[in-house]
Amino acid sequence: MSTPVVELGRRAKAASQRLALASTAEKDAALLAAADLLVERAAELLAANHRDIAEAEAAGMDATPLDRLRLTDTRLAGMTSALRQVAALADPVGDVIGGWKRPNGLRIEQVRVPLGVVAVIYENRPNVTSDAAAICVKSGNAAVLRGSSTAQRTNAAIAEVVRDGLAKAGLPRDAVVLVDDPSHDAAIELMQLDDYIDCLVPRGGPELLAGIREHATVPVVIDGDGNCHVYVDASADLSRALDIVLNAKVQRPSVCNAAESLVVHADVAPEFLPRAAAALEADGVELVGDDRARQLVSAMGVATDDDFAREFLALKMSVAVVPDLDGAIAHINRYSSGHTEAIVTRDLDAARRFTQEIDSGTVVVNASTRFTDGEEFGFGAEIGISTQKLHARGPMGPRALTTYKYVVWGDGQVRR
């Protein structure tokens, strides 16, 4: 029997009131206890995962999702390390963000506080269970987690580790709850649990996001597509540009911060593009380009408008040649999904304009797009990477799961 989603929401809300007031020491103790339990119970966790894997294999799951679903000693060590890293982060709760005094003597303080209950709907990587729980606990939020049904045993075992860690630190176990009803209806119920959920972070593909758009009534922070661009400026160091483009495209093509589009300044395109195309094609990348790109690399296919707008998540890349920096900025702001865009340049003014005018959550100068990531940013882990502008943008660590309240201190002031 699975627990009704509304009951899990109710429990998490109740637990969130205690967690909001928990000391940093209590929260960190819970995360460190969970890290220790993850080590202690490795065999048990791997056994639960073996059962999920066996069932998924029997059901004919493809190699790629099967690999994502699999727990290994290395992955467990990564999860343990993330729990410890998050414990070591600064606690954002209670920070005074600002404060001032009014002419009438009122003192106004803006104080950081937890959101309350954060829900995460995610697909089959089980490390999200401990990563998301860790960031929620650190920021004083209760977590309602809903992983994929194929990872249910693995996720349940990991959630139990975190819940036991909370209990060891004297915090309520229900500060982390896992939805154990694998049905689509349960997911929709979670998206509409307005009384209990303060923020929902969906992490998944287009189907999940379409479901969110159709059904969600709770506040949502979207972890959306990454149609990431690398722009090679006229002044770029071209061998550095080649390293960055190759890394951004091929080091891990299936993730959201991989590059999907290469934009090249016309002045360097004749020298750079044939070299880049040869290197990318040697790594198995299929290129599609605009007319100017195809004049320089004849083997390249035609890029449609849809290609420029697409997150391939595969060894495919669109290529555009632009007359100048303005052209690059216009092209990128037109097609980008607002995730991450990089410029390779030696020109300070070009870097300044690109970082100011590109309307994306993360803008990178002379490095790979692949660094847009909670761990690479130093957050230990991430609850997701926001591609929206409201509330939080880019990799979301503990601070992204807080809000603030104003505290006004008076001595009898009334309004005239």
Next chain:
Amino acid sequence: MSTPVVELGRRAKAASQRLALASTAEKDAALLAAADLLVERAAELLAANHRDIAEAEAAGMDATPLDRLRLTDTRLAGMTSALRQVAALADPVGDVIGGWKRPNGLRIEQVRVPLGVVAVIYENRPNVTSDAAAICVKSGNAAVLRGSSTAQRTNAAIAEVVRDGLAKAGLPRDAVVLVDDPSHDAAIELMQLDDYIDCLVPRGGPELLAGIREHATVPVVIDGDGNCHVYVDASADLSRALDIVLNAKVQRPSVCNAAESLVVHADVAPEFLPRAAAALEADGVELVGDDRARQLVSAMGVATDDDFAREFLALKMSVAVVPDLDGAIAHINRYSSGHTEAIVTRDLDAARRFTQEIDSGTVVVNASTRFTDGEEFGFGAEIGISTQKLHARGPMGPRALTTYKYVVWGDGQVRR
């Protein structure tokens, strides 16, 4: 002929790109020019308002909304002053909120940037037109404004003042556009203009909010109900408490930061409640209470659960007597709309617990709830008062209309 909403959105989006890069001096010059024009064109503005008023009177509008619709010299002076105050505020755009270096040498900066295009749907007070435009311009956002049809001539004249101010400062006039189609369909179109609107702030009553919940697909920050509480603690200075309760309830009962509910500690209720009831009733306030309150003030009606949850916006107040601080916090967190709650106390620990445990946007110690207001907070004006937790909470000044981007500076880093 009215301009299609989508066309206004397109123009505002185009203008927003220029405004996002405008200097503080340019934006302030636009606001000061608009303030001067508001003075210069006073006769013209009052004449436009007279036509709106005449039409509204002919249509049988009640005295209260008619008063809100009316422009006067005093109100024009207030609008002018708000424009100048907003010009004098710090410009939030470009502030570096945080920054750090990673072990691989990447430097990460978190930089405050405008949201882009902010839409505001509001009811018949014309000052919102200039207040909202000012805060949007100051924070580098374009504004799409949609006032009520009854104020259309007045709003159009005010919007033209701001647009002319923008032009005088060399900024695009379309950074502020007013929807001139008064139809319900036009409002719904605005709520769904995902390609152009980065944030919508609805300011209005339950009908508008129901429309938002049903139709809005753009990101929304809710300016919602204020079911505000005043809690009189056991240790309160009772004459100060009486001043604060009276001010919070009767000084302007029709606004969102007026108090709707009085909560009294049982230890002081026998002394305080009869005094407070007499004073409130002398000011015309109808009281409804729980059993314990009614034992102390027999003339009081019975408060239903709905009364405790209701924003009366009128001379009516619910009263609860609670056994202790825990009871007060539980009662308030149950019924509050998360807007503003005040405690009157001399006890430091009670103040600390109340400010920490009350889950509202603004928590006030020893002052009236009426101070939750952009101008009273020092923002010059406000775009609204958020009752949600995501993105912004409480009175929203220019900073609430910004987001951030991460700028990552490297020298060739790629991910291994």
